[in-house]
Amino acid sequence: FKMIKVDLESYDNSWYKPARRWKKILWYITNLIFFKNAIPYPYAFKKWVLKAFGCKIGRNLVIKPNVSIKYPWLLEIKDNVWIGEHVWIDNLAMVSIDSNVCISQGAMLLSGNHDYTKNSFDLLLDPIYLEEGVWISAKAIVGPGVSCYSHAILGLGAVAPKNLEAYTIYLGNPAEKIRRRDLYDLPCVWEKV
Numbered sequence: 001f002k003m004i005k006v007d008l009e010s011y012d013n014s015w016y017k018p019a020r021r022w023k024k025i026l027w028y029i030t031n032l033i034f035f036k037n038a039i040p041y042p043y044a045f046k047k048w049v050l051k052a053f054g055c056k057i058g059r060n061l062v063i064k065p066n067v068s069i070k071y072p073w074l075l076e077i078k079d080n081v082w083i084g085e086h087v088w089i090d091n092l093a094m095v096s097i098d099s100n101v102c103i104s105q106g107a108m109l110l111s112g113n114h115d116y117t118k119n120s121f122d123l124l125l126d127p128i129y130l131e132e133g134v135w136i137s138a139k140a141i142v143g144p145g146v147s148c149y150s151h152a153i154l155g156l157g158a159v160a161p162k163n164l165e166a167y168t169i170y171l172g173n174p175a176e177k178i179r180r181r182d183l184y185d186l187p188c189v190w191e192k193v
Helices: 021-034 043-052
Strands: 075-077 088-090 095-097 108-110 112-114 123-125 128-130 168-171 176-180
Touching: 021 043, 108 128
Parallel strands: 075 095, 088 108, 095 128
Antiparallel strands: 112 123, 168 176
């Protein structure tokens, strides 16, 4: 086989146009002011701002301070979603988040990568999908093209380079199956059994 050398001068992503330049600049400033800082702006206000930039959002979004979203127009969030502090949604491609998903502090959703087999280090894009009831734990990373199926858990600091099965808990780098996630509908202590 022939050895190649990376030549970043030949890198060209001019084909990638997620939005007009003015829209990207306006979002960059808005993101800095209202999302990527410690000021606890009301959730309803943040939801309104995201919708104004083309994000599709359902009911009851909880979005904490210091969250970074690359492009809201490439983001879909359904009902009852929690997004913790310092989450980074690097959505160069579409990121879809279903209902009742929790993305904990410092987690990253990364929909872009580079083709390391080419000397030009070409940009690669692949959407991410988080199904109903998924939990992405603190400091966990979801890679490009990954689907986390219904009620899967990506544990603390784990890295998911491939799809996660439904109702399964994953840990490690790369993430490996640990066990099934069993959910129970238990009565509350104040309810009569």
